[in-house]
Amino acid sequence: MSQISCWIIYNGNLPQKKFMDFARWTASAARKKGIKPTIIKNNDLLVSFKKGTPFLAGRLKEERPDFVLFGDKDIFLARQLENQGIPVFNSADSIEICDNKSRMYQTLANHGILFPKxxxxxxxxxxxxxxxxxxxxxxxxxxxxxxxxxxxxxxxxxxxxxxxxxxxxxxxxxxxxxxxxxxxVVSSYGRDVRINIVGGKAVASMLRYSDTDFRANVSFGGKTEPYTPTREQEELAAACAEAAGTAFAGVDLLFGEDGTPIVCEINSNAHIRSIFDCTGIDVADDMMNHILRTIQS
CATH class of the missing domain: 3.30.1490.20 (ATP-grasp fold, A domain)
Incomplete structure (x- = not known):
């Protein structure tokens, strides 16, 4: 039986280390599962067409992978890979829903999910x-x-x-x-909860908070601590991931005045180092386990 292989795609035009870090981190998780990963820049795979037939042009000479872990938002590339019959995680449609907040909120509303007016x-x-x-x-x-x-x-x-x-x-x-x-949502000023959902289940969660900004994001100096979500929070986060069609996602929830969880947003390309640093949980392991179950089922 041949070894399972995957491509891990990241954006070659983004200089921040966090994007390459995600690619290397997930590649390490793949190797632990016996998967052969190849890290690829999105601009090494050009979406191309000839005589009405789609193909990928570029420098890559790798054989077709068993699946692609798509750590980017290049929707046309993700869809081109899908059109060639390659399983892509997350799917092009789910990335597109999460990437555009207007479409994301419209999708949540279509599923009756609570978020701010x-x-x-x-x-x-x-x-x-x-x-x-x-x-x-x-x-x-x-x-x-x-x-x-x-x-x-x-x-x-x-x-x-x-x-x-x-x-x-x-x-x-x-x-x-x-x-x-x-x-x-004034009651959640500078506070939110990040819940990582994989395969419809919550696998890690942290509280994010800031003393200086209305945003709790770590990128803006927010601090984190491990957090045990309520059942209501877990179910809401899972419902968001399902509505967006994601295999895995980082869902951010706000605190309503009466404690009711309210959706802030869904991240289809959630970076996982900060939640590992906070909780010690390697979400990449759960992601690879879910992908293997999906492609082998």
Whole structure:
């Protein structure tokens, strides 16, 4: 029986060490399971077409893998791999849902999942600026208000606005950027819970908190501690992962005023070092176990 092989794809244009760290970490987990991993930059696999037939151009000469662990958001590449019959984790569709916050919240709403009151900003073309709807937004959501750009990770591109002046100034800056207006969950200021879901089950969890920022992200100086989620939190996080179609995800939950968990967002490409440093749990092992069960079933 031949050895199972996989490609681990990361973005070759991102210089931050955390992305290569994820690739190496998951490659190590693969080797422990007897899987042969090959780490590949997304820009070494070019989505190409010839005579109406898709193929991958580039420098790679590796044989077709048994599966791909896709640690990137290059949706077209992920879908091209799927179209060639290669299992991709996470799937292109699930990555696309999680990558665009507008689509993510619309998906959650379609499944009746609780998240803060949200309004998707209308589509704006070119360098035009549109504030015709701001009065409605203020009436529906009020202040303080969180404005989230549709694309962004690690708490970046997330803004807190306290009044009408700040809101209009930010809208003028964002212009045609896709973004959403969202109710600020004051009871969860600077606090959230990250739950890693693998195969529909919670495998690790940590509390994130900040004394200096409304965002609890570690990238913004947030601190972490191990956390035992309630059954309600676990079930909500699992429901989010299922709604988005992810095999594994990092789900961030907020604390409602009465303790009710509220979804902040779903991360299909959650980095796993911080939760390992906090809890000692290697989520990569669970990810590989789940993938093996899936492709061998």
């Amino acid at each position: 949200t309004i998707i900003a209308p589509k704006v073309f070119g360098e035009l600026y549109d504030d015709s709807h701001y009065a409605t937004v203020i009436k529906e959501i009020g202040f303080p208000m969180v404005v989230k750009e549709a694309y962004g990770s690690f708490g970046m591109q997330v803004h807190l606005v306290q009044n009408e002046v700040e809101l209009l100034a930010l809208m003028k800056i964002l212009k045609n950027t896709e973004y959403v207006f969202q109710e600020m």
